[in-house]
Amino acid sequence: MTKLVDIYCALEPLKKLMQIRFTNISASRAIAKLYKKVTEESEFYATEEAKIVREYAEIGEDGNVK
Numbered sequence: 028m029t030k031l032v033d034i035y036c037a038l039e040p041l042k043k044l045m046q047i048r049f050t051n052i053s054a055s056r057a058i059a060k061l062y063k064k065v066t067e068e069s070e071f072y073a074t075e076e077a078k079i080v081r082e083y084a085e086i087g088e089d090g091n092v093k
Contacts, residue, residue, distance in 0.1 A: 034068050041065055 041062040049055045084092040 029068070031072055034065055034072065037061075037065050038069060 041058065044058050045062050049058075080092060087093045
């Protein structure tokens with residue numbers, strides 16, 4: 028099972044690797060696929076976290092979470 032911290036720790040190195048032009052197409056493709064999957068997972072967790080916060084957090088008078 029993948030941990031959330033592992034996903035967030037992988038994002039920055041993968042972004043840097045995506046900027047490198049590799050001569051090996053299979054390496055480039057594998058990095059691109061991994062980057063896409065990690066990005067999708069991080070977006071999923073961020074969306075779910077926002078839902079939980081909206082449901083359970085105390086909201087101040089200004090509309091922000093306390």
